[in-house]
Amino acid sequence: xxxxxxxxxxxxxxxxxxxxxxxxxxxxxxxxxxxxxxxxxxxxxxxxxxxxxxxxxxxxxxxxxxxxxxxxxxxxxxxxxxxxxxxxxxxxxxxxxxxxxxxxxxxxxxxxxxxxxxxxxxxxxxxxxxxxxxxxxxxxxxxxxxxxxxxxxxxxxxxxxxxxxxxxxxxxxxxxxxxxxxxxxxxxxxxxxxxxxxxxxxxxxxxxxxxxxxxxxxxxxxxxxxxxxxxxxxxxxxxxxxxxxxxxxxxxxxxxxxxxxxxxxxxxxxxxxxxxxxxxxxxxxxxxxxxxxxxxxxxxxxxxxxxxxxxxxxxxxxxxxxxxxxxxxxxxxxxxxxxxxxxxxxxxxxxxxxxxxxxxxxxxxxxxxxxxxxxxxxxxxxxxxxxxxxxxxxxxxxxxxxxxxxxxxxxxxxxxxxxxxxxxxxxxxxxxxxxxxxxxxxxxxxxxxxxxxxxxxxxxxxxxxxxxxxxxxxxxxxxxxxxxxxxxxxxxxxxxxxxxxxxxxxxxxxxxxxxxxxxxxxxxxxxxxxxxxxxxxxxxxxxxxxxxxxxxxxxxxxxxxxxxxxxxxxxxxxxxxxxxxxxxxxxxxxxxxxxxxxxxx
Numbered sequence: 072x073x074x075x076x077x078x079x080x081x082x083x084x085x086x087x088x089x090x091x092x093x094x095x096x097x098x099x100x101x102x103x104x105x106x107x108x109x110x111x112x113x114x115x116x117x118x119x120x121x122x123x124x125x126x127x128x129x130x131x132x133x134x135x136x137x138x139x140x141x142x143x144x145x146x147x148x149x150x151x152x153x154x155x156x157x158x159x160x161x162x163x164x165x166x167x168x169x170x171x172x173x174x175x176x177x178x179x180x181x182x183x184x185x186x187x188x189x190x191x192x193x194x195x196x197x198x199x200x201x202x203x204x205x206x207x208x209x210x211x212x213x214x215x216x217x218x219x220x221x222x223x224x225x226x227x228x229x230x231x232x233x234x235x236x237x238x239x240x241x242x243x244x245x246x247x248x249x250x251x252x253x254x255x256x257x258x259x260x261x262x263x264x265x266x267x268x269x270x271x272x273x274x275x276x277x278x279x280x281x282x283x284x285x286x287x288x289x290x291x292x293x294x295x296x297x298x299x300x301x302x303x304x305x306x307x308x309x310x311x312x313x314x315x316x317x318x319x320x321x322x323x324x325x326x327x328x329x330x331x332x333x334x335x336x337x338x339x340x341x342x343x344x345x346x347x348x349x350x351x352x353x354x355x356x357x358x359x360x361x362x363x364x365x366x367x368x369x370x371x372x373x374x375x376x377x378x379x380x381x382x383x384x385x386x387x388x389x390x391x392x393x394x395x396x397x398x399x400x401x402x403x404x405x406x407x408x409x410x411x412x413x414x415x416x417x418x419x420x421x422x423x424x425x426x427x428x429x430x431x432x433x434x435x436x437x438x439x440x441x442x443x444x445x446x447x448x449x450x451x452x453x454x455x456x457x458x459x460x461x462x463x464x465x466x467x468x469x470x471x472x473x474x475x476x477x478x479x480x481x482x483x484x485x486x487x488x489x490x491x492x493x494x495x496x497x498x499x500x501x502x503x504x505x506x507x508x509x510x511x512x513x514x515x516x517x518x519x520x521x522x523x524x525x526x527x528x529x530x531x532x533x534x535x536x537x538x539x540x541x542x543x544x545x546x547x548x549x550x551x552x553x554x555x556x557x558x559x560x561x562x563x564x565x566x567x568x569x570x571x572x573x574x575x576x577x578x579x580x581x582x583x584x585x586x587x588x589x590x591x592x593x594x595x596x597x598x599x600x601x602x603x604x605x606x607x608x609x610x611x612x613x614x615x616x617x618x619x620x621x622x623x624x625x626x627x628x629x630x631x632x633x634x635x636x637x638x639x640x641x642x643x644x645x646x647x648x649x650x651x652x653x654x655x656x657x658x659x660x661x662x663x664x665x666x667x668x669x670x671x672x
Contacts, residue, residue, distance in 0.1 A: 093357060109339060113305065113318045116335040119261050120320075127253075128214045131170070131228045131245050134163055136212055138172075139230040139243045148176060148232060148241035156183035169253075171246040173197060174232075177207070177239055190248065191223060197244050202325050203229045207242065215325040217246075222269040224249035224322075224331050249322075249331070251275040264315070264336040271298060278336060280311050289319075289332075297321050298329045307339065314339045378402075382410055389413075394421040479525045490554060505548040505633045509657035512584065513542050515549055516575060519556040526561065530569045534560065537576035545584050545654040551630045552654070556588075558623035559650050563590035567647070579656075583636065587651045594644035603640065604628040627652070 138144060138160065147155040160172045164185045171193065173184035179198030186192050197203045202215035206229035214228045225246050232241040247253075254265045254275040267275040271289045276282070288294075296304035297319045308317045315336040321329035378401060385398040398414040401407055458466075458474055466474070513536075520527075520534055527534060545552075556575075563573045567590035574589045595603060604624050631638045636653040 109316045109337060110305075112337045113316065113335060116261075116263050116337060117303075117318055117320055119263060120257060120265065120333060120335055123257055123260060127247065128226055128228070131226065131247060132212050132214055132230075134167070134170070135228045135230040135243045135245045138163065139232045142235060144174070144243075145232050145234045145240050148174065148182060149234075151176070151182055153183045157185065159183075160185055167247075169247050173244040174241060175244065176241045179203060179242075182241070190246075191219065191221075191225070193244065193246070197229075197242070200227060200229075200244065202227055203242065203244065205325065207231055207239065210239065213325075216249075216322055216330065218269060218324065218330040222272055222274060224267065224269050224274065249275070266317075266334040266336070268332045268334070270331060278310055278315070279313070293319050293332075297332045301329050308336065378407070378410065382413065385410075385413060385417075389417055389420070394424060476525050476528065503629065503633070505551050505630065507546045507548050507634060509544040510547045510549045510552065511542070511544055512547075512552070512577060512586070512654075513538050515552055516556060519553055519560060523557060523560055523564070526564050527573070530564060530567070530571070532564055532567060532569070532571045532573060534573045534575060537574060539577060539579055542577060543579055543584065544657040546657040547634055547654050548630075551633075555627045555630050555652065558627045559588040562623055562650070563588055563592070563648075566590060566592040568592065580653075583653045583655050585651060585653050587649050589647060589649040591647035594646070594648055595640070595642040596644075597642075604638065624650070 141159070144156070144159060147159070156174045160174065160183065163172060164170060164187075168187055171184070171186045171190050173181050173193050175181045175197045179196045181193065181195050181197060184193065193200060201217045202213050205215075206213035210231055212228060212230040214226065217225045217227050219225060225248050227244065227246045229245075230243045231239045232243060233239055249267055251274075254267055254277050257263060257265050258277040264278050265276070266273060266278065266281070268289055271294045273281070273285055273287050273289065276285065290306070293304055293306070296302055298321065301321050301323075303321075304319045306317060306319075308315045316339045317334045317336045319332050319334045322331040322333060324330045378399075381399055385396075388396055389398075394417060398410055398417055400410040400414055456478065459471070459478075463471065516536060516538070520536075560573060560575070563571075567573060571591050574587075576587045576589070578585045578587075604627075628638045631652040631654070635655050638650070638652040640648060640650045642648040
C-alpha cells in the first residue's frame with residue numbers, strides 16, 4: 072500500500088474517531104455551558120438578594136443614626152417625655168410602615184414605641200434583646216439578625232443616644248421582619264423566587280404551590296451543609312411540573328453562627344429545552360462535517376505527498392554540501408514544522424560553517440598582527456645591533472646611547488607583546504593566577520615609568536604622576552599590577568599625539584584606591600567603548616592607524632577583576648581617553664587574613 076493510500080485510510084479512521092469524540096465532547100460542552108449558565112444566574116441572584124438585604128440593614132441603620140443624632144431626642148429622653156418621643160418617631164413609621172421603633176433610657180426601659188399590627192412587641196425593657204447590651208458596650212450602632220423562640224426572623228438595629236457632651240442617655244431600637252412580606256418585596260424588586268427558613272423551618276416562600284408547605288423542614292443534606300457547616304449548597308428542586316435549581320445560603324447571627332437561611336431559585340426547564348434544541352442542530356451538522364472530512368482527507372493525502380518530495384530534495388542538497396539554498400517552508404502542519412526544523416538545521420550548519428571561516432580568518436589576522444608587532448621591534452633590534460657591531464668604535468657617545476635606547480625600546484615592546492600573548496592563553500586555559508600582598512603603587516609606577524621611558528622619549532612625551540602623599544598600600548600582585556600600568560601607559564603613548572602629557576592620577580576612597588591613566592589622543596567612538604575590554608577587539612580608527620593584537624586592555628581587566636577591583640573608561644574625541652581601575656586597600660580588617668593565590672578562569 073502506497074503512502075497516499077495509507078494516508079487516506081488513516082484519515083477516514085481518524086475522522087470516524089473524531090466524529091464520535093466530537094459528539095461526546097459537544098454534549099459535555101453543552102452540559103457544561105448550561106451548568107455554568109445556571110451557576111452564573113444563581114450567583115447573580117445571590118448577589119442581588121445579599122445586596123437588597125444589606126441595603127435594608129444599612130437603611131435601618133441610617134434611619135436609627137439620624138434619629139439618635141438629634142439633640143431634641145436626647146433632651147426628651149432626659150425628660151422622659153413619651154409623647155414628644157412618639158411624635159418624633161411617627162414620621163419614620165409613616166414612611167416605612169414595616170419598621171418597629173422603640174426609644175429607651177440607658178437601663179433599657181422603653182419610653183416610646185411604635186409597633187405595626189401583627190408584629191411582635193419588644194416589651195417594656197430592651198436590655199434582654201440581642202445586640203442591645205453590645206451596642207451600649209461598644210458605644211456604636213450594631214445591626215443583628217435575631218431568631219425568636221416563635222421562629223420569627225427579625226433584623227434589629229440598636230444605636231446609643233448621646234448628648235452634645237458625648238454622654239449616653241438612651242438608645243434607639245429599630246426592627247424589621249424577614250417574613251412573607253419581605254420575600255414578596257424581594258420578588259417584586261428582582262423577580263427572584265425566594266424561600267426563607269427560620270433554622271430548618273420554611274417560614275416564607277414565593278414559589279408557586281409552596282404556601283401549603285410553610286412550617287415544613289428542609290432536606291437533611293441542606294441542613295447539614297448550610298446550618299451546621301455554614302457553607303452554600305446547591306441542588307435541584309421540583310415543584311409540581313416545574314424544576315428549579317436552588318442555592319441555599321446561611322444567615323448569621325451576631326455571634327457569626329448560622330441561625331437561618333434563604334434559597335434563591337431559577338427554573339431549569341428552559342435550560343433543558345435549550346440543550347435538546349442545540350443537539351437537534353448539532354448532530355446533523357456533525358454528520359455533514361464527517362463526510363466532508365473524508366473527502367478532504369483524500370485530497371489532503373495528495374497534497375501532503377508533494378511537500379514531502381520537496382523535503383527529500385532539500386535533504387539531498389544539504390547532504391551534498393549545499394548549505395546556501397534554503398529549505399522551502401509552506402504551512403504550519405507537521406510537514407511544515409518538519410521543513411521549518413530542517414531550515415533551522417541548515418541555517419545552524421551554515422552559521423557554524425561561516426563562523427569557522429570567520430575564526431579561520433580571525434586566526435590569520437591575529438597571526439599577521441602578532442607577526443607585524445614582532446617584526447617592527449625585531450627589525451629595529453637587528454638594525455641597531457648591526458650598527459653597534461660594525462660601527463661601535465667610530466660612533467660618538469650620543470649616537471651609541473641613542474642606538475642602545477632603540478634596542479631598549481624594541482626589547483620593551485617585545486616583552487610586553489610576549490607577556491600579553493602568554494597571559495591571554497593562561498586566561499583562556501584557566502591557569503592565570505595572582506598572589507596579592509600589600510604593595511606601594513608609587514613604587515610600582517616608578518618602575519613602570521623607568522621601563523617605558525624609551526617609548527615615551529621616542530614621541531617626546533612625558534608622564535605626570537598625581538598621587539596623594541602618603542599613598543596607602545593596596546592589596547595587589549606587584550608583577551601583575553606592573554603589567555596593568557605598562558599596558559595602559561603603552562596604549563596612552565601609542566594613541567596619544569607627539570609631545571603629549573600622559574597623566575597617572577590616584578585617589579583614595581573608603582575601601583579602595585581609584586587610579587586613572589589619561590591621554591589626549593583622538594578618543595574612542597561611543598558604540599565601540601562597550602567592547603573595548605574584549606579580547607582581540609580593536610576600534611576601527613586605531614586598527615587603521617596603529618597595528619596591535621587587542622589583548623592589552625582585556626588582560627588588564629582580567630588582572631584588576633581578579634584583585635576584586637573594577638575597570639572602565641571615559642572617552643571624549645575632544646579631550647582624549649581616561650582608563651580607570653580600582654584596587655582594594657590593604658589596611659581593611661578583612662584584608663589581614665592569610666593570602667592565598669587566586670586563579671582566574
